[in-house]
Amino acid sequence: MKMFMLKFFCIVALMFISVLAGMQLANDGIHKMKGYDDPNFQNAVAINDNGQQVKATFLGNEISSHDLDEKKKKLEEISAFNVFSSMGKKISEGVSHASETLINLITE
Structure with a gap:
């Protein structure tokens, strides 16, 4: 082994x-x-840190923490419902409950 x-x-x-x-x-x-x-030849991902603020570029588009905060707020406002996520939660709760009852039956 x-x-x-x-x-x-x-x-x-x-x-x-x-x-x-x-x-x-x-x-x-x-x-x-x-x-x-070529000085215009860009990397796929570049991160620049100037001490106070970190700036990142992804495929030529600048990404800042403000953009991420706005997207997070927008997602919270939408409060999107994901069917697969809710199904996964229910299945995991069912498996947890079933295993608990099985363990209780075995130990008693």
Whole structure:
């Protein structure tokens, strides 16, 4: 069992390193394919911290904490109803109740 776990973690680490290396090679390939350094070439995600405020850009669109607060308020106002969420809650409550009664029957 110890050898299996050791092999498993080694393979997972190797895959993780391979993914990171592949991402770096792809980035280098994109820069080589352009043939020149373009200052307008944007990263997919950029985070700028100037000490007081953190600004993030995602695919060229700026995201601030104010935008997130507005979206959160809008979602709270809508109070959207998710059928799957309510079904999941009911199922989990039913399974919890059933397991409690089963445990009580077994222990008594």
